[in-house]
Amino acid sequence: MNGNLPQAITMIRELLAGDGDVASAIGHALDGAGLLVDPERTFGAVLRRTPQGWAPVAPATQPAPPEPTELEQQASDWDTACQRAAQLVDVVRATYAAEPDFVGVRADKDTVVISLQIAELSRWAGWMSTLGIVEHQLTGLDYVVCGRTTIGDVPVSVLAYDLPEVQLVVQAKARRPYRHAGLIYDLAVGHKDITGDTWYFHGDYSAEGMPLLSKDGRPERYSLAGVVDMLGPILPVREPVTAAQGGERG
Known part of the structure; x- marks a missing residue:
């Protein structure tokens, strides 16, 4: 039995003895006493009688959120790319910080920059193999060679300082x-x-x-x-x- 039924019966008896719109008075009194279920406010399951028995009332559907504009989507994609770059910095630092020619790593917006100090050409060969750098991705100045690659879809620039000088020494020997x-x-x-x-x-x-x-x-x-x-x-x-x-x- 519904635990609210005795209280509801008592309230109805009292209101039937009064004057005016008895039905309205009873309805408002029951609602004010919290004895009626409000399907718009309840946190429980709202039931309705069907030929097969009691069944939950389907909640009102909420309108779908509006599609983001092109500008909003671009901003969201940019934020995601910058977050991926920041996460990759932590991974690179944890993986390579102990290497003797590792100088540092930092995020530059949506890209990552790895700095190396190269003293032996064999070490640079190992870095190229590990990071997937090939010759057409190399550019250089008098004191540094820059290799470009990607790690986990994040663009990465690898700065190999002193490599040009090491190459000249190796070629001379x-x-x-x-x-x-x-x-x-x-x-x-x-x-x-x-x-x-x-x-x-x-x-x-x-x-x-x-x-x-x-x-x-x-x-x-x-x-x-x-x-x-x-x-x-x-x-x-x-x-x-x-x-x-x-x-x-x-």
Whole structure:
């Protein structure tokens, strides 16, 4: 039984003894006593009688929010892009802060800028491989090289300070320098790949002028670019290859 029923019966008896619009008086009295359910204000389920029994009353549908304007959508997208960049800064700092050539990282609006101090060309080769930087994404000045890439859809600029000077020193020391993908390889020495195998140049070039390398003196020849792409970065080992011929190309 509804717990409000005894109170409602008592109130109706009292009001029936009065004068005037008894029905209206009873309705207002019950409402004022909180004995009537207001479907617009209740926080519970409102029920209605159906042939199948009591069923909840469907709430009034709320109008859908208006579609954002083009300007509002652009502003929202910009805020989201800046937030992604700020989040990436934290990830990069946590991942690479311990590296010896890592200087810092910062957000520049919706992009990220990573600063490095390069002292060895092999370190830059490792950074290019790790961050996915390729040669056509490189630009440089006298004291810095800038590589552009993306990490998780966030544009990233990598500033490699002192790299141009390091490249000049490496090229001056190399007996047979060859530039590929922003790096300088001395074809007069062997180069070790990530599996530990050493590749040598013996004077052969492809039709496009790319040096051809052989692994540990085997007869098969593979292009320097292919070896770098599949097994790079490859790092020099100081074992001169006396059979190597030809000068600098590229």
